[in-house]
Amino acid sequence: MTNLPKNASSLAHTNLNDLKIRIDPKELLANTLEKIEGAYAYASIRAYRADFNAFIEFCEECNEDALPALPSSIANFIIKLSNNKRSSAGIRRAICGISTIHKLNRMDDPTKDPDVTIEMRRMHRKLGRSSSQAGSINIDTLDKLLSATDDSIRGLRDRALLLVAYDTLCRRSELVSLQVKDVKTTIKNGVESTSILLRKSKTDQDSMGKILRLSPRASLALMEWIKQLPEGQEKIMAGVNRAHSIGSAVGAGQINRIYKRIARAAGLDESVIKGISGHSMRVGAAQDLLSSGASMPIMMQRGRWSKSDTVMRYVEHI
Structure with missing residues (x-):
């Protein structure tokens, strides 16, 4: 040529x-x-x-x-x-x-x-036009996964990852982008709360940022994990090697494998494990929001969706 x-x-x-x-x-x-x-x-x-x-x-x-x-x-x-x-x-x-x-x-x-x-x-x-939906990790399944974690370095990381992913409805790329310096703990009227700044997301390409609130359970798990991180660690979700040493940041492609590993340790049926993906926590949390009576605007705000039909695809199999 x-x-x-x-x-x-x-x-x-x-x-x-x-x-x-x-x-x-x-x-x-x-x-x-x-x-x-x-x-x-x-x-x-x-x-x-x-x-x-x-x-x-x-x-x-x-x-x-x-x-x-x-x-x-x-x-x-x-x-x-x-x-x-x-x-x-x-x-x-x-x-x-x-x-x-x-x-x-x-x-x-x-x-x-x-x-x-x-x-x-x-x-x-x-x-057809339909696309396969990721398997759901709702609150019941989440509790089973949490019961399979221990107090080792990897167990602490896994608990923090599971609970933060569920509370924030983060996409896997968003989850691995979270930074230690963006975790803030505040006390108001004697009540302590924790939040994380999500710097950029799929629906926030201009990096306006979004404050994500954590439940007390997720906050505790996250703080226990952050205590283990070496000084100067940038990303929250770091890898843990076989020697139980903390390594480099977790990649988005690893989230799926981590979920599946924990699911097997929890004894979930293999047919359920097969449907789990890096999107499963987001799907399950959205379904739980609907079950709790959350309105469409609240669900869209929590999950940072720009279209209501996208939300409906998440919850259609509830």
Whole structure:
């Protein structure tokens, strides 16, 4: 493929559809993702990278261009993903990523073409629109998990993680982002309370911040864990190795495994454990809020949801 001309920087505001040169899609994708780093959530960038690289490979197999892409290429890509048993939600995510990468490079959006729209309708009729819901960790299940923890370093960390996750309804990325310096304890009218500042969330990309209140039980567990953290530790949710030494911060991808490990120790049925994910605590806490009579505005405020239909998907299987 021919490389971009040396004066490519002067073409920053040029519609790339008008350029009569071949574009290296992998190089342009890498440059695009580098450009948006810090402006988009890490999970979004990771999804764009994975989905668009898969689309590039598909186009290479068909000897077609991925950037800019033909609507027919995208329609055929949808067919392939449908036949490969990818979920409808996963396919929608992939097509959204293709659209975004094109628009970020000032290219016409091929996903708006009628051929792509028709294929998406066909895909939805075939696969449906529903997405699998994470298994619920409600208050009853939470109590069972807590009973499986002990007073070891790992046990203290696990208790704090479980109770903070339930009280705050944190997404897993939010949970692992919580910082020690943002934990505040106040005493008012002789009553002690603890809160944590959530600096940024999925619905707060501008980092306005949100104060999350903890119950006395969660507060006690958190303080017991923080006492074990080494001086200078930044993140609250740190890892614990086999020697019971505190290591680096826990990654978002580890939350799921931690929940499942504790669930097995608690003796939960394997069919229940299979449905547990890093989102399960959020699902269970939302269902408990509904059961307690919480209104929709209160639930949306507690869970930091921007759409009521998202909340309803969480609680539809209560």
